[in-house]
Amino acid sequence: MLQLYIGNKNYSSWSMRPWVAMRQLGIPFTEVMVRFDSFAPGSQFKQTMRALTPTHNVPLLVHDGLAVWDTLAIAEYLAEEFPHAGIWPKAFADRARARSICAEMHSGFGALRSHCPMNIEAALPEVGARIWAEQDAVRANVSRLIEMWGTLLQSHGGPMLFGSFSMADAFFAPVCMRLHTYALPLPPAIAAYVERVRALPAVQAWITDALAEQDFRDFEEPYRTQR
Numbered sequence: 001m002l003q004l005y006i007g008n009k010n011y012s013s014w015s016m017r018p019w020v021a022m023r024q025l026g027i028p029f030t031e032v033m034v035r036f037d038s039f040a041p042g043s044q045f046k047q048t049m050r051a052l053t054p055t056h057n058v059p060l061l062v063h064d065g066l067a068v069w070d071t072l073a074i075a076e077y078l079a080e081e082f083p084h085a086g087i088w089p090k091a092f093a094d095r096a097r098a099r100s101i102c103a104e105m106h107s108g109f110g111a112l113r114s115h116c117p118m119n120i121e122a123a124l125p126e127v128g129a130r131i132w133a134e135q136d137a138v139r140a141n142v143s144r145l146i147e148m149w150g151t152l153l154q155s156h157g158g159p160m161l162f163g164s165f166s167m168a169d170a171f172f173a174p175v176c177m178r179l180h181t182y183a184l185p186l187p188p189a190i191a192a193y194v195e196r197v198r199a200l201p202a203v204q205a206w207i208t209d210a211l212a213e214q215d216f217r218d219f220e221e222p223y224r225t226q227r
Contacts, residue, residue, distance in 0.1 A: 002029040005052065005060040007045070008036045009210035011220040013118040013174035015059045016206055018074045021170035024202035025085045027078060034058060036217050072106055075167045089162040098161075098168040101148060105171050109144075111137030116178045117220065120210040127223045128182030138184075145175065146190050153189065159196050173197050173206075 004022065006015035022029050037044050049056045053069045061068040061077060068077045079087040088095040115131050115138050131138055149161060149172075156163040161172075176194040179186060186194065197203060216227045 002027070003032050003062040004029050005032045005034055005049070005058050005062070007034060007058045008213060008215055008217065008220075009206055010120050010213050010215065011036065011118055011217060012058060013113075013177070014057075014071050016118075016174050016177075017071045017167075017170050018059050018061065018078070020173050020200070020202045020206055021075070021087065021167050022078065023205060024165055024170070024200055025082075025087065027082055027085055029061075035215070036220065038219065071171075072102065075102065075171075079167075086164065087167045089164070089166050089168075094156075094162050097152075098166055101152075101161075101168055102171045104148075105175070109141045109175070111135060112141040112175070112178065116182045116184070117222065118174050118177050119181055119221070120177050120207055121213075121227070122181055122224065123183075124181055124223055125183035128184050131182065132184055142179075142184055142186070145172075146187060149190055149193055150187075153193060158193070161193075165200065169197060169200075173200075173203055176203075177207075 002022075004015075004019060006012060006019055009016070019031070021027075034045055034048050039046065046056050049058065049060070052062070053060050053067055055069050057069065059069075059071060059074060061074045063077075063081070068074050075087060078085070089098050115135055116128070152161040152168075160166065160169045162168060176197040178184075179194055180198065198207070214227070218225070
């Protein structure tokens, strides 16, 4: 059985990606929650992860004693271990494009990630409006998402980026959470895609668990001092 080590579901966007992919595609795994208490070197979180991975971070996939860290590496491991699960699209060119946009998410969209950290429980439209007005880079990130998603949805006819659900949609699921939390402006077709992602059974399960945590972490909360 695979084990997936994750952080708090309300905040941990990188944990969400492989969890949603595996749950939505029916890949069985055991979830191991490692609570965010702090990111300081001596924190319980860092001590726990230090014993498992040299990066000391989540997510981490462990399978038959093999530790696989980094979400892109986990995606490729799952694709090799479960070649018929649908991690990547079927067509060769679509697989290349899906990997490209996942890599772009992995290394890019820094402004959106920095100014709009994932916080599923919160509703922060006023914060989002201020960020939208003040942060050119956030608007540029969202413009790129609109272009990317719009092109793929038009090319493949939806409902997901490559027609059927794939790792590409899992990679952008936390982005959909951010866009919803901060109520950033989107054209109707893109807003509809965000809602379709949020309605996926695996995403709904993640959201339900995130809301049940009731675990306010002040170091993850730049815009609130309490729940």
